[in-house]
Amino acid sequence: QVQLVESGGGLVQAGGSLRLSCAASGRTFSNDAMAWFRQAPGQERDFVAVITWNGGRTYYADSVKGRFTISRDNAKNTVYLQMNSLKPEDAAVYYCATAFMRVGFTPREYPYWGQGTQVTVSS
Helix, strand or coil, rough: CCCCEEECCCEEEEECCCCEEEEECCCCCCCEEEEEEEEEECCCCCCEEEEEECCCEEEEECCCCEEEEEEEEECCEEEEEEEECCHHHHEEEEEEEECCCCCCCHHHHHCECCEEEEEEEEE
């Protein structure tokens, strides 16, 4: 059974940094795309970033480009999201998701999800 567990969220001041982690288990993920989405209260779940199975390609939402970096360690079955220069509008619950050999940009393309980790940014 596929399981994704996020960690690393918390409260940070605007301009600060956080590093989220997502540990995957249940199968080999070296052939899976790994993605981060976020959802603020009352909002839809939005794409943040995705990394291909070999880490060769990454894609970002325009709102985070240049500030966030997605990476993965297949030996540890873990994907990371380094978030720098955080803004109050980055506050949300952040979710990681995975799909087999598919780079998607919408939630419906990902069958497996973590439980989310809260990121709060104070102004």
